[in-house]
Amino acid sequence: MKYEIEKLPEIARRIRYNTLYMITKAGSGHPGGSLSAVDIMVALYFNIMRYRVDDPFWEDRDRFILSKGHACPALYAIFYELGIINREELDTLRKPGSRLQGHPDIKKLPWAEFSSGSLGQGLSFAVGVALAGKIDKKDYYTFVLIGDGESQEGQVWEAAMSARKFRLDHLIGITDRNGLQIDGDTESVMPLDPLADKWRAFGWNVIEIDGHNFSQIISAVEKAKENEGTPTMIIAHTTKGKGVSFMENVVDFHGKAPSLKEWESAMVELGGDSDE
């Protein structure tokens, strides 16, 4: 799916709007880390990745693995934009029987690639996907988005070692470096910095970017694709709650839905739903 870069901000605006709409409607969810990841995911789905909307099992597709599964409302909003889910379904987030589970469920939505939610597991899965691609001499890319707080899980570093061992240059990790986690800022809860040095020490190619700048995101992925022999980690510096002023950098909006009043004001900031 390839849109011109100029089109991406408007798509991202709609994704943010619907992300927050769903969470407000559900009355629970994770707005902060969904909004921080929107631009990265929009760049991947609407410019970078190769896939077929009507065939989630197409074996040559690029894969996107959302390891920070709590950001799934943003993924669902993208799926809505792509026509995978319909308008009515946006009202069913986190409800029994819905395809839009609180964390992604690939049995109901195979486009999600991975049932994430227990943090730290997505990178290992992505290593497996990329390794299988290498065995079969496929040219697909495996993208995996991990949270910065999530990087406190030891399994992430087990996976980091193995991706380097297997020389998975078609594996591209992206860290949503928004700096906040439930209990506060990452550097006081459990320091991650120097995060880029950590990945370099594990043998990865590291690129640091502004995770809300589409041209930087796209050019970082292009550079990652040129890199041979090692996996790449793109550390995307982002703002938690990006796009809604009263949510930006507010840790409480990690896992709290906006009130109806807050939604009304967010709706204005996000420019309304141009679909209607």
Next chain:
Amino acid sequence: MNKLAMRDVYGETLVELGKIYPNLVVLDADVSKSTKTISFAKTFPDRFFDVGIAEANLMGISAGIASTGKIVFASTFSVFASGRAYDQVRQSIAYPGRNVKIVATHCGVSAGEDGAMHQAFEDIALMRSMPNMRVIVPSDGIETRKVIEKIAEISGPFYVRLARPATPVIFDESYEFKLGKGTILREGRDGVIVACGIMTYIALESAEILLRDGIDIGVVNMSSVKPIDTELVSLLSQRYEYIFSCEDHNIIGGLGSAIGEILPPTKAKLIRIGINDEFGDSGKFEELLRFYKLDPISVSEKIRKVMLDDRI
């Protein structure tokens, strides 16, 4: 008596399967010499991956590879496969139903001198309570091969529990493993032992000992712990007053519990023989069997006592 180590057979069978299935890959976590996946590694170095001492990553990578349509065998010791990597098995493998066969060796007391930290007495319970996971505990080398061949054909996750030492061969080549089916190895008059894994040959030896005292006990091999043979358990409950479950596993949550969950309301009594809710200890395999009263003499004594006490 002819003896075979299940893990040796596992390694050999993987090599045979590797020739049949070009999409079969094997992973290990630094114990390939012990789990015997090294046989596969030597024959198919391009389809073998050692992830080092990282069991969580082992399960995650296995799930990722399986997502592309491959058959994945992932091996380590049972204590690590089931406990250390529990959440990864649950989230990455069982929940989405990935085609990953977790074949775990050094189960129960068979881990021997390594002691409690290496002896999984809880792995059947952990894996059995996980939706989508099927749990198979083969009783000898022949059955191990039949099980490994069979699960390669069936899509979805399995947990297979193998012992370390060479143990007596029970089955011959004509044996066919059927998922969800137990096998009556010996008919009896007074009761029946339902066993799995290494306890099946011990049950057979116990039955011989009991026969000398005039107690005629049948033996059933219930290697398919999940799905379990509900029909056979129902039949046994109608036929026998005494059903003795027998396993080298905690009596909480293992084969005995599985039988108890489906036992119809007949007069049959279920007596669970196994590890009595405790951790392991160091010792040779045979020593530990005696230590935990799981050797043929101890098992037969227990059965005799239960039956005599009841008749007084």
